[in-house]
Amino acid sequence: MTTHREPLDSVLDTVGETPLVRVQASPDEVPVYAKLESFNPGASIKDRIGRYMLEAMLDDGTLPEGGTVVEPTAGNTGIGFAVAAGQLDVDAVFVVPERFSVEKQQLMRALGAEVINTPTADGMGGAIDRAHQLAEELDDAVVPQQFSNPLNVEAHYETTGPEVYEALGDRVGAVVAGCGTAGTLMGMAQYAREQHPDTYVAAVEPEGSLYRTLVGRDVEEGEYKTEGIGTHEPATNELFDPELVDDVLSFSDRDIHTEMQRLAREEGQLVASSAAANSLAAREVARRAVDGEIELPGDAVVTVFADSSERYLSKGVYGDFEAWQG
Numbered sequence: 001m002t003t004h005r006e007p008l009d010s011v012l013d014t015v016g017e018t019p020l021v022r023v024q025a026s027p028d029e030v031p032v033y034a035k036l037e038s039f040n041p042g043a044s045i046k047d048r049i050g051r052y053m054l055e056a057m058l059d060d061g062t063l064p065e066g067g068t069v070v071e072p073t074a075g076n077t078g079i080g081f082a083v084a085a086g087q088l089d090v091d092a093v094f095v096v097p098e099r100f101s102v103e104k105q106q107l108m109r110a111l112g113a114e115v116i117n118t119p120t121a122d123g124m125g126g127a128i129d130r131a132h133q134l135a136e137e138l139d140d141a142v143v144p145q146q147f148s149n150p151l152n153v154e155a156h157y158e159t160t161g162p163e164v165y166e167a168l169g170d171r172v173g174a175v176v177a178g179c180g181t182a183g184t185l186m187g188m189a190q191y192a193r194e195q196h197p198d199t200y201v202a203a204v205e206p207e208g209s210l211y212r213t214l215v216g217r218d219v220e221e222g223e224y225k226t227e228g229i230g231t232h233e234p235a236t237n238e239l240f241d242p243e244l245v246d247d248v249l250s251f252s253d254r255d256i257h258t259e260m261q262r263l264a265r266e267e268g269q270l271v272a273s274s275a276a277a278n279s280l281a282a283r284e285v286a287r288r289a290v291d292g293e294i295e296l297p298g299d300a301v302v303t304v305f306a307d308s309s310e311r312y313l314s315k316g317v318y319g320d321f322e323a324w325q326g
């Protein structure tokens with residue numbers, strides 16, 4: 001699938017239609033395919049919601065023309081919104097917990113956005129509260145609320161999901177994705193289940209995250225270095241629908257780190273930790289299918305590689321595990 005060869009008017013026209021590439025380490029009988037989301041203009045999967053949500057909110061008047069978006073974000077969403085906001089004449093303010101990568105915050109500023117940090121100890125909940133406070137203080141300001149806005153899911157239902165089917169058709173047997181807001185997985189899963197009601201759906205999180213508690217598992221909460229996926233607070237998992245999910249797979253930071261190195265060295269894939277977690281999970285789903293533990297309605301397992309490792313080089317993603325700062 002190669003697109004975007006025609007001359008385009010705006011960088012927003014390059015959002016989506018990302019390549020779908022086989023994970024070489026997956027079994028021949030049940031191959032894993034990953035959408036390479038760093039091919040988006042802001043270099044992550046969040047460009048999809050940036051464009052989709054802002055256009056939808058401008059269309060229905062939720063966001064006044066020339067208004068301001070104020071969004072709590074770990075970073076990629078900020079970049080995605082900032083790319084779209086700049087082209088759609090909207091101002092952007094982002095509230096980012098301190099622990100997230102400085103590269104992302106620099107890019108948001110370069111795109112013309114304002115960045116406000118909140119203490120790491122206050123978690124994403126602290127950033128969400130601060131964003132709402134700021135929006136009240138500003139004229140014509142709206143909080144898109146990626147963590148609870150159904151437009152986040154819709155963006156993937158309308159773009160990521162259909163793109164996968166354009167490439168693979170009824171070969172799609174399973175959809176696997178790490179959950180931050182869960183927008184990616186929910187949108188892809190809804191679309192996939194409409195194509196085939198038995199499509200296997202697996203969520204992915206690092207050990208220490210609490211998505212498994214939402215499917216009735218007992219989980220020990222903890223810290224992790226993997227960036228962009230996982231949940232600790234109800235305010236960050238409102239979009240997750242356990243009814244749509246067959247399993248939630250979790251991996252240790254150490255295994256994720258090892259997979260991140262392997263993907264670069266063996267597969268030429270410069271992808272970040274959430275992509276490595278997705279790769280491990282999708283390969284595990286493929287293994288289960290090969291071993292007859294689960295039955296898939298098609299032979300292919302689909303996942304996403306949400307962003308590139310380049311965004312995290314300063315955190316030592318390619319150094320020793322102990323030195324990796326999540």
Ligand code: PMP
Pocket residue numbers: 074076077178179180181182183184185227228229272274275306307
């Ligand atoms: N990977 C990375 C690197 C991300 O930034 C995010 C978004 N937080 C995700 C995965 C998860 O995507 P979603 O919010 O759609 O669940």
